[in-house]
Amino acid sequence: MFIGIARFELFVPESRSLKDKRKVLRSVTRSVQNKFNVSIAEVDFQDLWQRAALGVSCVSETGGQCRKVLQEVEKLVVRASVGSADIVERSVEIIAMEDVLS
Numbered sequence: 001m002f003i004g005i006a007r008f009e010l011f012v013p014e015s016r017s018l019k020d021k022r023k024v025l026r027s028v029t030r031s032v033q034n035k036f037n038v039s040i041a042e043v044d045f046q047d048l049w050q051r052a053a054l055g056v057s058c059v060s061e062t063g064g065q066c067r068k069v070l071q072e073v074e075k076l077v078v079r080a081s082v083g084s085a086d087i088v089e090r091s092v093e094i095i096a097m098e099d100v101l102s
Contacts (some may be wrong), residue, residue, distance in 0.1 A: 030080050074087070
């Protein structure tokens with residue numbers, strides 16, 4: 001079993017309030033949740049208007065499948081936020097369960 005973890009930092013240039021930012025994030029997270037069986041949440045920069053960080057996690061039988069799912073999630077984040085947010089930084093990590101248990 002493998003665990004995939006991704007973090008996407010977003011810049012939301014048109015946001016003028018936390019309400020504007022959260023509207024964009026709600027749209028993105030709903031799109032991801034509707035398409036993929038992953039967990040997604042805002043994990044940082046909650047008090048900043050134009051910056052956000054989304055954390056995504058998935059579990060799969062193979063590391064390659066985790067990586068593929070997270071790559072597809074990233075593509076959807078870009079499509080769902082086009083014109084309203086840009087990914088400025090990303091990180092992806094795949095962890096084998098046996099590494100966690102040892």
